[in-house]
Amino acid sequence: MSDKEAGVQLKVEGNKAFANHDWPTAIDFYTKAIEKYNQDPSFFCNRAQANIKLEAYGYAIADATEAIKLDKNYIKAYYRRAIANTAILNSKEALRDFKSVVQKEPHNQDAKLKLSECQKIVRRIEFLHAIEVADAPSPFEGLDIDAVAVDSGYDGYKLGDSMTQEFIDDMIERFKNGKKIHKKYVYQILSAVNKIVYDEPTMVEMKVPQDHKLTVCGDTHGQYFDLLEIFRLNGSPSDSHYYLFNGDFVDRGSWSTEIALLLYAYKWLRPDKFFLNRGNHETDDMNRVYGFEGECKAKYNDKVFKLFSETFSALPLATLIGSKYLTLHGGLFSDDKVTLDDIRKLNRHTQKQPGHAGLMMEMLWTDPQPMPGRGPSKRGVGLQFGPDVTKRFCEANGLEAVIRSHEVRMEGYEVEHDGRCITVFSAPKYCDSTENQGAYINIGPEYKLDFHRFDAVPHPPIKPMAYAQSSLMSMM
Template sequence: MGAKEESVELKAQGNKYFAGHEWLNAIDYYTKAIDLYDQDPLYYCNRAQANIKLEQYGYAIADAKKAIELDPKCVKAYYRRACANTAILQSREALKDFKTVVRLEPKNQDAKLKLAECEKIAKKIEFMRAIEVDDEPSAFEGLDIDSMAVDKSYDGANLGKEMTQEFVDDMITRFKNGKKLHRKYVYQIIAAVRKIVYDEPTMVEMEVQEGHKLTVCGDTHGQFFDLMELFRLNGFPTESHYYLFNGDFVDRGSWSTEIALLLYAYKWLHPSAFFLNRGNHETDDMNRVYGFEGECKAKYSEKVFKLFSESFSALPLATLIGKKYFTLHGGLFSDDKTTLDDVRKLNRHQQRQPGQQGLMMEMLWTDPQTVPGRGPSKRGVGLQFGPDVTKRFCENNGLEAVIRSHEVRMEGYEVEHDGRCITVFSAPKYCDSTENKGAYINIGPDYKLDFHKFDAVPHPDIKPMAYAQNSLMSMM
């Protein structure tokens, strides 16, 4: 059998893994096929689609570009590059490719619809960025919560001036049954937590006391019923059982408001024992595209989204656990000179959104890589850092390891960079399409890391991205 024939078999094996939602194995076999025969554009197209499933949009764009170089009329390649650029909010680049698809296949109605949707997204993003101003009035300004009345027909627990365990328990029951909170209580919760987190430092520093434990959770992405499973297995938050949620509470999953409100309620109930780090999905641009804005509007109101948006921008960006574990959503920095003191000094309140560069962007967006040094981001946003970068950062700052989230891991977590970089991801069967486990890490007073995995549980028949305002995102 020649190399070309063998590559066809490898591609077929990759297709089987892709059909089984085993994206990493699919990429492995597509790569083997390309190594044997690198002149078939479909090999690159297939690998691009698997990279899209893993949110490796930078890699997907590179694969699609190679396919187009091999075949300038490869419609699939333009289509997939457009989807990848849409995912990283590069709508203008996506528009060019959707227009090319329509030109090459003028009868492709699906492509025409995607082109129209992409045009809407591009206009909306440009409009929202154009009207953003630094001194925009607070969404909380003029919000008279005390004067709001709760309808007599409301059948849930009442909330006074302080959060109670009774209210949290009732909230969980309501959410499980598909019910909402009263508008007044939503406003109360967001307002109270915004004030609490605004006053916290950019890097919260905490210790695990004797007789206590801390659970570190990664992305939950609106998968409320899986969060309930995590709590069932590991215990609910208390004053002696701390929790740290490491960003990306919202978007993609269709119970993002439920998760955000519940985590906020726990933060209000246990302000010194419950911790929240901001993720790259606690940002306006992502929320507008990946569903959280649409969900807020559908379940509550646009006002609720604006209040959440302002509260997200107040969240801390990192937590230092026992002076040993630097915990943040994305990862490390473009400059080796960056230290924990630089994070401490970062005034996150001066810049509500992370932008395209700087410490905040890097803390929310970067990823580890296996090779030394730094490299371009597989996402198309931020950068990647190697084991040598992690080693220097830990040694320079007296750390044992960096704990981060931001990426699916098939076993729910991964320890890499010689044990110095730990990824934890807490959304099992991510987006109902990836066969991954979820995980969380328990840390006691001895600061040993105790990893736990868990499986997804059934949920009501509402698909991920149900509240995204366009069908483009549902393909990601």
């Protein structure tokens, strides 16, 4: 058997894994195919699509580019590179590739539609930049919540001046049944939580008292019914059962407002026993593309999105658990000199959005890699850090490990870097297309990590990305 034939057989195995939504195994087979024979553009193009499914958009761009080098007329590779660039908001680069597709296939109506949608995205980004105002007033200024009347026909539990468990219980059921809460109550929740989280430090420091436990959850991404499954299996938040949600509450899943409002309600009810870290999807640019802005407008109004945006920018960026575990959404830093004190001193209120560089961006975006040192990001944003980087950081700061989220793990969690880097992801069957489990971590007063995995549960027939601004995003 020739190397090319062996490569084709490996590609076939990769296609089988892809069909079963096992993206990591598919990538392994495509990589072996490329190692056998690196002149077939389809090997690279197929791996690009699997990388898109794993949100490794930087790798997908590199693979699609390699496929195009091998075959300059490979339409599918241009498509996939465009989709990957769209995902990381490189819309102008995506636009060039969609134009190439239309030039090469002028009668391709689907390509023309994708080109038109990409042009709209570019125009909208340019418009938003043009009207951007430095030091714009807070959307909470002038918000007269008392003047908002709750109509007599509202059939939900009434909210007074403080959050109650009764209101939360009623809200959970309303959301399960496809109902909303009144916008007055939305405003109340957002206003109260904004004050609470704004006053918290950039790195919250907490301990687990005797006879208590803390549950750490990763990304939930608008998968409301899977969030309720965590509470069913593991117990609801209470005075003795703390919870920490490590970012990416919203986007992609189509119940993002429900998750955000429920988590915020718990934060208001127990501000010192319920913890929220910001994720890279608690940011304006991601919310505009991945569905949260559209969902807020569809279910409530544009004001609600702007208020959420303000609260997201006020969220802490990290939580230090018992001086042992630094918990943050993305990962570690481009500079070994960064310490916990640098996080403590970071004034997150002077920079509401993370930008393309700096501590905030790295805390929200970076990922671990198995190789030592640091490398370019597989996402095309941020960087990757190796086990030696994690070891030095933990030793310099007296930590046992870093707990982070930000990436799908097929088993729901993964322990890497000799036990010093732990990823937890809490959105099982992510986007209804990845056959992964979800996970959460229980931590008691002894600070031992107790991992739990769980499976997705059924949900109403609303697809992920239902509120995304463009059908381009549904291809990811």
